[in-house]
Amino acid sequence: MSHAPRHPFAFALLVSGTVLGIAGTDLVLPAVPGLPRLLGGTPEAAQLVLAAFTGGAAVGLVLFGELGARFDQRRLLVGSLLAYAGISALCIFSPSLDVLIGARFLQGAAGSAAAVFAPGMLRALYGDAGAVRALGLLGSIEALTPALAPVAGVWLFEHFGWRAAFDTIAVLALVCAVLLQAGRASLPAPRAQRGRGGYGRLLASPPFLCLALSQAFTLGALLVFVFGAPAVITTSLGGSLGDFIVMQMSGIALFVLAANLTGRIVPRVGAGRVILAGTLVSALGGTAMLAYALAGGGDIAVVIAIFLLLNLGLGLRGPPGFHAAIVAAEGDDARGAALVVVAILLATALGTAAVAPFIAGGLVSIAAGAAVLSVSAVLLLARPRARRLPQSTP
Known part of the structure; x- marks a missing residue:
């Protein structure tokens, strides 16, 4: 029976992409209460830093779902991570809370491709029987992210300031994009579904x-x-x-x-x-x-x-x-x-x-x-x- 370890490199790349998307909220979370003091604005407005990312992710999910049915998902995934890295890096230059909120919407949209493509790619890699196991392992790793990422976020915030979380996401997303491009042949290419309604x-x-x-x-x-x-x-x-x-x-x-x-x-x-x-x-x-x-x-x-x-x-x-x-x-x-x-x-x-x-x-x-x-x-x-x-x- 097929299971996740048969394709460890491909599986690790897909896991990394999805976890980075989740970390966009959890790694930044500890810095949110201090943002009004650092960038101006109110505590209520600071919560929009989280809400904007979620709203952007929802838009990105729909967008990448449509694009993924038409074009090579491997290229889209690499492009998504590059955009995620770039927008994350731009977040550190936000002069105000309002600008950061807008950038966070774009960041959420850019980082959502892996959540769309990973299930189909895992199904193509392992078949229907192995995909259940692979999704179970993927879900287990995803479940640990909200528990562990805020701890890392606290450490980054206390030692390096609020920009450190965005720097970290940018670097990790860039590394993941480079590895995905280098190992693109190890990932399956699901067939386009342009005419399916x-x-x-x-x-x-x-x-x-x-x-x-x-x-x-x-x-x-x-x-x-x-x-x-x-x-x-x-x-x-x-x-x-x-x-x-x-x-x-x-x-x-x-x-x-x-x-x-x-x-x-x-x-x-x-x-x-x-x-x-x-x-x-x-x-x-x-x-x-x-x-x-x-x-x-x-x-x-x-x-x-x-x-x-x-x-x-x-x-x-x-x-x-x-x-x-x-x-x-x-x-x-x-x-x-x-x-x-x-x-x-x-x-x-x-x-x-x-x-x-x-x-x-x-x-x-x-x-x-x-x-x-x-x-x-x-x-x-x-x-x-x-x-x-x-x-x-x-």
């Missing part, structure tokens, strides 16, 4: 939409809870940021374990069953958290234990779920991957915005957000038109 065909496909949205809702449920957890833990539950770190690291560890097991489980029981099981486990975690919150529960240890169900569910369904959505795109891998990631961004953003006004109410607010999204994911898979879930992996 574009995004409209995918948005009109019930099997694809059900798989894409259920993937987005399952991950969104976890992220909405995580984004609100620091405030809830430190205020309503009387805990500390240390408790939040314990919760996060425990969840990441379980996700990594589950994500890497799916490659072994799927060939035995079928991708459809694993996707459904993971979605149900996630929904169990969301509803259990809401029930505990409504009952007045506030024990942080119990909250962490229930939170692990959200991570376990996502770990089980994450790799085969993403792969199944790409398969449901019927050969249009680039556009399919782009829409899945955009759906994840939208589900997370809208869910976080929906619970934000009620965050002072404590655990109930973020638990309700996680419950609604995770249960919605189950309902999507239960729809008759979603019954074309793959029952096995070729």
